[in-house]
Amino acid sequence: MARRPKITRSKPELNITAMLDVVLNLIMFFILITNYSTADLPKEVVSPHPDGSKANSKADLSSKLVVNIVPVPGGTGEAGGLLFAGKPYTLEQMGLITAQLAKEVAINKDITISLRADKTIRYDQVHPVMTAIAESGVKTVYIVAEVDKH
Numbered sequence: 001m002a003r004r005p006k007i008t009r010s011k012p013e014l015n016i017t018a019m020l021d022v023v024l025n026l027i028m029f030f031i032l033i034t035n036y037s038t039a040d041l042p043k044e045v046v047s048p049h050p051d052g053s054k055a056n057s058k059a060d061l062s063s064k065l066v067v068n069i070v071p072v073p074g075g076t077g078e079a080g081g082l083l084f085a086g087k088p089y090t091l092e093q094m095g096l097i098t099a100q101l102a103k104e105v106a107i108n109k110d111i112t113i114s115l116r117a118d119k120t121i122r123y124d125q126v127h128p129v130m131t132a133i134a135e136s137g138v139k140t141v142y143i144v145a146e147v148d149k150h
Helices: 019-039 091-107 123-137
Strands: 064-071 079-084 087-089 112-117 140-143
Touching: 019 064, 064 091, 064 123, 079 091, 087 091, 087 140, 091 123, 112 123
Parallel strands: 064 112, 112 140
Antiparallel strands: 064 079, 079 087
16 A cells, blocks of 8 residues: 655745834834924923023123013003113004014024013003014013922
């Protein structure tokens, strides 16, 4: 009687080389993205005390202007006026400030404004000043705030 040849079954194999390439690429992608996203997170804002500050000693102040909103005495939340470029203005002279800022923008398009106001002043008193700054063409406005250290 003839013997049947023994059938050898090959073991199934899975070639995972391509899958490993994809996994390593994904890992690398997520590592890079994670580093960039954490770099964009804002650091804790700490406002330094101005006594003895060296912050402006090396800064180029030619492209920075400060607008101060002065409160009415008594803490009523009303704005009494503005100080801009060393000159006092009333709130009714907002058009004058817009025109002056527009002149500054025409000279230097990268001009920045630091807007300072007392914490007792209500937002409805600050909004017209912000509108005047926006209408003048200023692109960058910094709202200055001081953090209480309690």
